Amino acid sequence: MSLHDDAVLVLKSYDDQEELRQLYLDHLAEHPDGLWKACEAGHVTASALVIDPERGRVLLTLHKKLGRWLQMGGHCEPGDETLALAALREGVEESGIAGLALLPGGPVRLDRHRIPAPCNWHLDVQYAALAPADAVEEISDESLDLRWFAYDEVAGVSDESVVRLLERARAAL
Numbered sequence: 502m503s504l505h506d507d508a509v510l511v512l513k514s515y516d517d518q519e520e521l522r523q524l525y526l527d528h529l530a531e532h533p534d535g536l537w538k539a540c541e542a543g544h545v546t547a548s549a550l551v552i553d554p555e556r557g558r559v560l561l562t563l564h565k566k567l568g569r570w571l572q573m574g575g576h577c578e579p580g581d582e583t584l585a586l587a588a589l590r591e592g593v594e595e596s597g598i599a600g601l602a603l604l605p606g607g608p609v610r611l612d613r614h615r616i617p618a619p620c621n622w623h624l625d626v627q628y629a630a631l632a633p634a635d636a637v638e639e640i641s642d643e644s645l646d647l648r649w650f651a652y653d654e655v656a657g658v659s660d661e662s663v664v665r666l667l668e669r670a671r672a673a674l
Contacts (some may be wrong), residue, residue, distance in 0.1 A: 503583070504536055509526065510606060511585070511608065528543060529587045544576070545625075545626060546576055547591060548628065548631065549573050549630040550573075552632065559652065560596055560638055561648060562596070563648070564643075565644060565645050569660065569662055572627065574625065574627070575591045584608070585628060589628070596647065597638050602630060602631050603630050603631075604673050607628075607665070610627040610669045611626060612627055612662045627669075
């Protein structure tokens, strides 16, 4: 099965955010390259919010290009077999934490946001990943900083999208 086929199946089985889910499905139907950065109409991305539920905190990255505290995530790559594995790969690459495990049940949220030209949109499929008890983060080349934030601190440092992602992830725990 191709990554494109997996993305369609994941989105068809996602049972929330109906309008946005359909927009993603329409995008993939209209754009066979809709998972790749080269698709100027926009592309599907995968992200993972790294959570430490035992300590009531999340790990956010200070994004190098945007200068904002966000979840780990980014573009799909040719070697990615599934959206879930793309999200997990991004989570591990950007956090430096081996042993992350995605919450079962698929994505917890979808978020569509504008990005600068030449592309127009990121259609982000957002997962939640549990950090192991002994997690030690390591800053990647894609990040200015990494920091753990208590759940109640996230609204003060990040945007509404991350706050909603955290709410959904906590509900899925």
